[in-house]
Amino acid sequence: MGNNNAGCLSIFFPFLKLFAKNSVEKEVFPYAKRDDFLSPAELSFYKVLRQAIGEKIMICPKVGLKDIFFVKSKDRSIYMTYHNKIDRKHVDFLLCRFDTLEPICGIELDDSSHQKKARVERDTFVDEVFNVAQLPLLRFKHERSYVFTDVKEKLYSILNVKDINGNNAGKENITEEGIPLCPKCGIPMVKRIVSRGENKGKEFYGCSNFPKCRQIKEFVKG
Ligand SMILES: [Zn+2]
Structure with a gap:
């Protein structure tokens, strides 16, 4: 009988504990969904872009x-220094390949605030980030209405030039030890082994910034 009581207690104890926990006041988060995810200007430009x-x-x-x-x-x-500089900035629109979502081009919509000093500095910085990373950035002036053909022309001038297949590898370089440098990052690559698939066991060089950088080079035995 005594054993049974102990069993009963152990069964009911978790429920008692849960009950005690629930009786503590639940934290209420003060969040609500914004009605202005895009501003009216951004939305009207989005429609033209689309x-x-x-x-x-x-x-x-x-x-x-x-x-x-x-x-x-x-x-x-x-x-840390350079990560902090981009940490809280965003681009108005990013165009990506439909299948892989690889970024193709950034788009900024410039309103009158873009003439203010702080804003000009910010814009110059963002322009340079896109420039060094070899990703095109297009700027459109905010208008009451957009000339559709102008927008289209500007977009296609970029989209036709840019290799949409995304191979923007730079010139090949190797260290004195014969280790290839990543064409994108300029740092020595590391030897890796294919872990699965038909090339399993095959050696190759990969960027040590993987997965942020997916540059690879075939390993040629010397
Ligand atoms: Zn790299």
């Missing part, structure tokens, strides 16, 4: 620069 580029390209609004770019330096202090 019409101009068709269905083959994805338009992502408000993308953080830290989601598009990374700091390729392995130096901790350089990494």
Whole structure:
């Protein structure tokens, strides 16, 4: 009988504990959904953009620069300094390949605030980030209405030039020890082994910034 009581207690104890926990007041988060995810200007430009580029390209609004770019330096202090500079900035729109979502081009919609000093400095910085990472950035002046053909022309001048297959590898370079440098990051690559698939066991060089950088080079036995 005594054993049975102990069994009963152990069964009911978790429920008692749960009950005690629930009786503590639940934290209420003070969040609500914004009704202005895009401003009226951004929304009207989005519609023109959508019409101009068709269905083959994805338009992502408000993308953080830290989601598009990374700091390729392995130096901790350089990494933090430059990561912090892009940490809280975003681009108005990012055009991506529909199938892989690889970024193709950034778009900024410039209103009158873009003439203010702080804003000009910010814009110059963002322009340079896109420039060094070899991703085109288009700026459109905010208008009451857009001339559809102008937008289309500007977009296609970029989209036709840019290799949409995304191979923007630079010139080949190797260290004195014969280790290839990543063409994108300029740092020595590391030897890796294919872990599965038909090339399993095959050696190759990969960037040590993987997965942010997916540059690879075939390993040639010397
Ligand atoms: Zn790299």
